[in-house]
Amino acid sequence: MTEDILQVRGLSTRFFTQEGQVNAVSDLDLTIERGEVFGIVGESGSGKSVTARSIMDLIEPPGEITEGEIRYRNADFAETVGDDHPGAVDGEFVNLLELPPAIRQSLRGTSFSMIFQDPESSFNPTLTVGEQLAEAVEVQRRASARPRSTRARTESEEYSLGSLMLSTVLPSKKYVSDESRERAIELLELVGIPDPVERADEYPHEYSGGMLQRAMIAQALAGEPDILVADEPTTALDVTIQAQVLDLLDDLQKETGMTILLITHNLGVIARMCDRVGVMYAGEIVERGSLTDTFDEHVHPYTEGLLGSVPDLEGANRRLQPIPGNVPTLLDHEMEDRCHFADRCPKAMEDCLDHPPEFDADERGDHEVRCVLAERDYDEGRALPPDYFDETERTAADKHADPDRTEEDVQPERTQSPVEDSGGGGL
Amino acid sequence: MSTDRSERPLVRVDDLQKYFWEQDSILDRLLGDEPVPVRAVDGVSFEIREGETLGLVGESGCGKSTTGETLLRLQEPTDGQVEFDGDNVYDLSGSELTDFRREAQVVFQDPFSSLDPRMTVGETVQQPLDVHEIGTDDERRERVRDLLERVGLSADQLDRYPHEFSGGQRQRIGIARALALEPEFIVLDEPTSALDVSVQAQVLNLLDDLQAEFDLTYLLISHDLSVIRHVCDRVAVMYLGEIVEIGPVQELFDDPKHPYTQALLESVPRASTDERDRDRETLAGDVPSPRDPPSGCRFRTRCPQVISPEELEIDQETYRELMTLRERVERRDISLETVGDEDQFDLDDGTVPDEDVPAFVEALRNRLLDTDLPAAHEEIVERALAELARGNWDEAAAQLREEYESVCERQNPDLGNGGHPAACHLYGEAADRHEGTEPLQ
Numbered sequence: 036m037t038e039d040i041l042q043v044r045g046l047s048t049r050f051f052t053q054e055g056q057v058n059a060v061s062d063l064d065l066t067i068e069r070g071e072v073f074g075i076v077g078e079s080g081s082g083k084s085v086t087a088r089s090i091m092d093l094i095e096p097p098g099e100i101t102e103g104e105i106r107y108r109n110a111d112f113a114e115t116v117g118d119d120h121p122g123a124v125d126g127e128f129v130n131l132l133e134l135p136p137a138i139r140q141s142l143r144g145t146s147f148s149m150i151f152q153d154p155e156s157s158f159n160p161t162l163t164v165g166e167q168l169a170e171a172v173e174v175q176r177r178a179s180a181r182p183r184s185t186r187a188r189t190e191s192e193e194y195s196l197g198s199l200m201l202s203t204v205l206p207s208k209k210y211v212s213d214e215s216r217e218r219a220i221e222l223l224e225l226v227g228i229p230d231p232v233e234r235a236d237e238y239p240h241e242y243s244g245g246m247l248q249r250a251m252i253a254q255a256l257a258g259e260p261d262i263l264v265a266d267e268p269t270t271a272l273d274v275t276i277q278a279q280v281l282d283l284l285d286d287l288q289k290e291t292g293m294t295i296l297l298i299t300h301n302l303g304v305i306a307r308m309c310d311r312v313g314v315m316y317a318g319e320i321v322e323r324g325s326l327t328d329t330f331d332e333h334v335h336p337y338t339e340g341l342l343g344s345v346p347d348l349e350g351a352n353r354r355l356q357p358i359p360g361n362v363p364t365l366l367d368h369e370m371e372d373r374c375h376f377a378d379r380c381p382k383a384m385e386d387c388l389d390h391p392p393e394f395d396a397d398e399r400g401d402h403e404v405r406c407v408l409a410e411r412d413y414d415e416g417r418a419l420p421p422d423y424f425d426e427t428e429r430t431a432a433d434k435h436a437d438p439d440r441t442e443e444d445v446q447p448e449r450t451q452s453p454v455e456d457s458g459g460g461g462l
Numbered sequence: 463m464s465t466d467r468s469e470r471p472l473v474r475v476d477d478l479q480k481y482f483w484e485q486d487s488i489l490d491r492l493l494g495d496e497p498v499p500v501r502a503v504d505g506v507s508f509e510i511r512e513g514e515t516l517g518l519v520g521e522s523g524c525g526k527s528t529t530g531e532t533l534l535r536l537q538e539p540t541d542g543q544v545e546f547d548g549d550n551v552y553d554l555s556g557s558e559l560t561d562f563r564r565e566a567q568v569v570f571q572d573p574f575s576s577l578d579p580r581m582t583v584g585e586t587v588q589q590p591l592d593v594h595e596i597g598t599d600d601e602r603r604e605r606v607r608d609l610l611e612r613v614g615l616s617a618d619q620l621d622r623y624p625h626e627f628s629g630g631q632r633q634r635i636g637i638a639r640a641l642a643l644e645p646e647f648i649v650l651d652e653p654t655s656a657l658d659v660s661v662q663a664q665v666l667n668l669l670d671d672l673q674a675e676f677d678l679t680y681l682l683i684s685h686d687l688s689v690i691r692h693v694c695d696r697v698a699v700m701y702l703g704e705i706v707e708i709g710p711v712q713e714l715f716d717d718p719k720h721p722y723t724q725a726l727l728e729s730v731p732r733a734s735t736d737e738r739d740r741d742r743e744t745l746a747g748d749v750p751s752p753r754d755p756p757s758g759c760r761f762r763t764r765c766p767q768v769i770s771p772e773e774l775e776i777d778q779e780t781y782r783e784l785m786t787l788r789e790r791v792e793r794r795d796i797s798l799e800t801v802g803d804e805d806q807f808d809l810d811d812g813t814v815p816d817e818d819v820p821a822f823v824e825a826l827r828n829r830l831l832d833t834d835l836p837a838a839h840e841e842i843v844e845r846a847l848a849e850l851a852r853g854n855w856d857e858a859a860a861q862l863r864e865e866y867e868s869v870c871e872r873q874n875p876d877l878g879n880g881g882h883p884a885a886c887h888l889y890g891e892a893a894d895r896h897e898g899t900e901p902l903q
Contacts, residue, residue: 078658232800243748273521273685275745278729282744300658303731307738330735344663345733346692348715354670355692357663361628 039108040069040294041090041262042128046103048082048089049367056367059085059098061318064393067262069108072288072295074305076341077315080362083298086315087264090296091149092131092139105131109146109261144175144258152267154247158239164250165235168219168257169211175258176215222253227283245276249283256287266298281307302345306330311401314338317363317375324402334396335406336380374406378424382408384417471509471545472647472679473533478506478542480525480532484753501752502528504703505542507877510647515673515680517694517711519687519726521749525703526683527571530649533681534566535559546647564594567640571652573632577624583610583635584620590642609638614668630661634668641672647679654689666693687730691715699723702760703752709882719884721767747786756789758871759887763789768870769887780833781866784843787830788862791846794855801826814851823847 043065050057060082067073075083088094090105106128116138117124123133131139151157159167211219216235223231226249239247248268255263265284269277281304288295297308305312306326313323314337322328322335333339343356360379363370374380377387386407394409396402481499490497503525510516518526531537533544535551544551546562554562570576577586584606591602607617613634624632633653640648650669654662666689672678684690690697691711698708699720707720718724725745731737747764750756756763762785770781790796798814801807807814807822814822826847835843842865849858869887877885 078660230795230797230800233797245748273749274687274729275521275725276748278731278742278744279746281731301731302659302733303737306733306735307731327735330733340660342733344660346663346666346686346688348688348691348727348730348732355663355667357667358660359664361630361661362658 037068037070039066041065041067041108041296042104042106043086043090044104044106046086046089046105047101048085048094049099049101051097051099054366057365058318058367058370059365060089063103063318063320065313065320065323067294067296068311069261069294070288070292071310072297072308074297074299074309074312075315075320076299076302076305076312078300078341078362080365081315082318082365083300083315084266085318087149087266087296087298090262091143091147091264092136093149100132103132107131107142107146112142112146141178144171144260145178146261147264148255148258148260148262149264149266150248150251150255150268152270154244154251154271155239157251158247160239163236163238164242164247165216165219165223165237166211168222168235168250168254169215171254171257172215172218172222173211178258218257219253222256223250225256225287226250226253227279228253243276244272245279248272248276248280252280252283252287256291259291260293262294262296264296264298267300268297269304270299270301277304284308302342314341317370318365319375319405321376321405322396322403324396328396328402332396332402334404334409335376336382336408337376340379340381376406377419382413383419383423384414385419386411386417387419470512472512472547473510473681474545475506475508475529475533476543476545478529478532478544479504479540480528480537481540498753501703501755503532504752504755506700506703506705507542508698508705508708510679510681512646512679513673513677514695515682515693517690517697518681518683518700519685519690519697520700521685521726523749523752524700525752526685526700527651529700530568530651530681530683534568534649535562536568560594564643565645566647566649567643567645568649568651569633569636569640569653572656573629573636574624574656576636577632579624582621582623583615583627586624586635587620587638587642590639594643596643605642606638609641610635612641612672613638614664628661629657630664633657633665637665637668637672641676644676645678647681649681649683651683652685653682655684655686662689669693687715687727699726702749702755704760704885705877706761706886707882707884708877709884713882719882719889720761720886721765721888722761723884725764725766756871758869758874759885760874762868762870765870767888769868771866771868774866776836776839780835780839783831783833784835784839784862784866785868787843788859788866790830791850791855791862792859796826796830796850798826798850801829813853819848819851822851826850 043063046060046063046065047058048060050059063086065073065086075086077083085094085098089100094100106125108127109129110127113124113127113129116129116134120134123130131142158164220231220235223234228234228246228249234242242250248271252268268284269280272280284295285308287293295308297304299305309326311323311325312329313320314329314335315321316337322333322338329338330342333342337358340356340358344358346355358379363375363378372390374383374387374391377383380387384407391405391407393403393405394407396404396409479501480503481501484498484500506525506529508516518529520526528537532539533551535544539552546566549558549562551562581589584603587606587609588602591597591605596602597605606620610617610620615631615634615638624635627635633656637653653669654665657665669680670693673680682690682693694711696709697711697714698705699714699722700706701722707714707718707723714723715727718727725743728742729744732740743766745764745766750760750763759765762768766782767778768782768785770776770778774781776784801822807818823844827843831843842861846858846861849861873887875885875887877883878889
C-alpha cells in the first residue's frame with residue numbers, strides 16, 4: 036500500500052477580471068499517491084492548467100487561491116517548518132497554503148517541478164541550453180545548502196549589483212560553476228540527448244522541438260523533485276516525437292520513482308501513461324478513479340461524451356458522437372447552482388438542477404463521480420425537456436443539429452481571460 | 463463515399479515541386495553565396511477523384527500545407543503541374559482563373575487568425591459573393607443566411623464580430639465562407655487541429671454532411687491520423703516533401719507498407735485501457751532538414767528496416783546502429799575534442815598523436831556504439847575511427863560507405879503505380895533481389 040504524497044482538498048482558484056469573477060477551479064479534491072502517474076484530462080478552459088499552477092503556486096493576479104488546502108507529505112519538511120508555522124503542520128503533512136510565499140518558493144524545484152507545453156518559448160533564446168540547465172542546478176544547490184531560505188541565492192557575491200554591472204560589459208560572465216555545468220551535462224545525458232557535451236553549448240534554436248522538450252525535462256529534474264507536474268508536455272510535438280518523450284517520461288518515472296501529475300487533453304496520452312485519472316469539466320473534477328474506472332466503467336455522461344468524440348484509429352467509419360455545445364463560461368454570475376454539464380447532457384434530469392456532490396461510483400471507494408447517475412438510474416419521466424436550457428438561458432434559441440452557444444454564452448476566456456494563457460490548444 | 467463516379471480525377475497533381483530559396487537577395491548574389499533551396503515539396507504526384515476525400519498526412523514540416531496551397535495556386539510552383547478538371551491550373555489567366563478560384567476553395571487551420579476581426583460574420587461570408595459578383599444584394603444576403611444556418615449557426619448572428627464566437631463556431635464561419643461560391647473542391651488545411659475533441663467531432667460530422675449534400679471533393683490535410691482515418695477515402699502519407707505511400711484508407715491503416723507509415727501508426731497513443739500493454743516501437747531521431755535531405759530514400763536515416771547489402775551477414779539492429787554511425791561521420795557530427803577523460807588526448811590541429819590512436823579509437827567506439835559487433839565489423843569500424851583520429855573524415859566516410867552502403871541511399875525508390883503503392887525498396891525490384899529480408903506482413 037502506497038502512501039499519499041499530495042492531498043488537495045476543496046481547492047478553489049478564482050480570477051477577478053473585468054468581466055467578473057471567473058471560477059477557474061472550484062472545490063477540487065485530488066489525492067496523489069507516491070510513485071504514481073495521475074492524469075487530469077479535460078477540454079480547453081476546463082481549469083486543468085490552473086489546477087497545476089495552483090499546486091505549483093504559480094497563480095498570478097488577478098488570480099487567487101481563495102479556499103482549500105494543499106497538503107504535501109514530507110516528514111523532514113514538516114519538522115523544519117513545524118516550529119515557525121505550527122498551524123500548517125499536521126503529522127507528516129504540511130498545508131502549503133498556510134506557508135509564507137518564500138518557503139513555498141523554496142519547494143519549487145526540490146519538491147515540485149513543472150514542465151510546460153511549449154518548449155520553444157520556455158527557454159531563454161540568448162543563453163545556451165547548458166547554461167540554463169546549470170543555472171537550475173545552481174539554484175537547487177544553493178537552496179539545499181541553506182534549506183528553506185531564499186536569501187542564500189540572491190545575496191551572494193555573484194548576484195551583487197557590481198556583478199550585474201560588470202556583466203553588461205563582460206558578456207561572457209558566467210553565473211554557474213563547473214560542477215553545475217557537469218551536472219547539467221549529466222542531466223542532458225539522462226534525458227537521452229546524444230552528445231550532451233557539445234549540445235550543452237548550443238542555443239535553444241539549434242535544438243529541435245523534441246530535443247528541447249527533453250532539455251526542459253532535464254531542467255525540471257535538476258532538483259530531483261518528488262512531484263513532477265507536466266502540463267501538456269507533448270501537445271506541441273509530432274506523434275513520433277511525442278512517443279519518444281512519453282517513453283522517456285515513463286523510463287524516468289520507473290527509474291526515479293517520482294510522482295507525475297500529467298495534464299493533457301489527449302485521451303490517448305492518458306491511456307498510455309496514467310494509473311489514475313481525473314476528468315475535469317468547468318473547474319471541477321467530475322469523475323475520478325483508476326484508468327479502467329474512467330475509461331471502461333465511467334458513469335458521468337461527460338466522460339462518455341469525451342471518449343465518444345475521439346475518432347478511433349482502429350475502428351470502422353462510425354459517425355462520431357460529439358457533445359453538443361461548448362465548454363461553459365466560468366464567469367461566476369453566469370454559473371448557476373446546478374450540474375454545470377446539465378445543459379449539454381443527454382441524460383439531464385430534474386435532479387441535475389441541484390449542484391451534485393461527489394458520489395461513490397462503486398464499493399471500492401476510489402471511483403468518485405459528480406453526477407446523480409451514480410445513485411439512481413436515468414429516468415425518462417424525470418428528464419428535462421430538450422429545450423429547457425434554451426428558454427431559461429438563451430435568448431436566441433438555436434434549433435440546429437449541433438447548436439453552438441450564442442451571445443450570452445460566448446466564452447470570454449477563449450480570447451481575453453488569463454485562464455486560458457497556457458491551456459491546451461487542440462489536438 | 464460515392465464510388466460509382468469516383469474514377470474520374472478532378473485534380474491531378476503531376477510532379478509538383480515547391481522550393482523556397484534562402485540567401486537569395488542581391489547582396490548574397492554579389493557575395494557569391496550559393497542560394498540554398500528548402501525543398502518543401504519535392505516531386506509530389508497524386509490524383510483526387512470526384513466526390514472523394516483524399517487525406518494528406520505527415521509530421522510538421524513535411525510539406526503537406528505547402529502542397530495544399532500550391533495546388534490551389536496560392537503559391538506559384540517551382541515545377542510540375544496541377545490539372546483541375548482537365549486544365550492546367552498554372553496556365554490559367556483572366557476569367558478562367560476566376561472560374562477556378564470559384565470552384566476551388568480552402569478552409570484554414572486557425573479559426574482565430576483566418577477571419578478578419580473588423581468584419582462582421584455576414585460580411586465575411588458575403589465577401590466571396592461580392593468579389594465574384596454573384597446575384598443581387600438581396601440574393602447575396604439571403605444566401606449568407608442560408609449558409610450560416612447550414613453550418614449550424616443561426617442567421618441572426620450575422621451582424622456579430624468574430625471575437626464573439628468560440629473556436630468551433632469560427633471554424634463553421636470559415637466553412638460557410640468556403641461554401642459561399644458553391645465550389646466543387648475544398649482544401650481543408652488542418653480544419654480541426656485548433657479545436658477541442660468534442661467540438662472537433664461536431665465539425666467533422668458537419669464536413670461529412672456537407673460533402674454528401676453538395677457533392678464536394680475534399681483534400682484534407684492533417685497530422686492527426688485518427689481524423690484522417692475517420693474522414694478520408696484515400697490517404698497519402700508525406701515525409702520530407704515526398705509522398706511515401708498512398709492507398710485506400712482501410713488498406714493503408716490495416717496493412718501499412720512503408721516503414722514510416724507503420725511507425726507513424728504505431729506511435730499514436732490509443733484512448734483505451736489496453737494502451738499500456740500495446741507493443742510499440744518508437745522511431746528514433748528527428749526529421750532531417752529539408753534544406754539538405756538525405757540521398758536516396760529520405761526516411762533511411764530513421765528507418766528501422768533499412769536494407770543491408772546482400773553479402774553482409776548482420777542483424778537488422780546492428781546494421782541500423784552502424785548506419786546511424788555512418789550518418790554522423792558523413793555529417794561530421796562527432797566532436798573529437800571531448801573523447802576520453804579530460805585532457806586525455808592532445809588534439810593539436812584536429813589529429814591525435816600516433817601513439818594515442820588505439821586508446822582514442824577505443825574510447826570513441828565505446829561512446830558511439832552500445833552493442834558488441836561481430837569481429838569482422840568491429841575491425842572495419844575501428845579502422846574508420848582511426849582515420850578520424852588522424853582527421854581524415856572523408857576517408858573514414860568512404861571506408862564505411864564501401865562496406866555498408868545500402869540500396870536505400872543509392873536510389874530514391876519510386877512511388878510506383880497501382881491501388882496502394884509505397885515508395886520503399888522493400889517492395890520493388892530491390893525486394894526481389896534481396897530475399898534475405900523478410901517482406902513485411
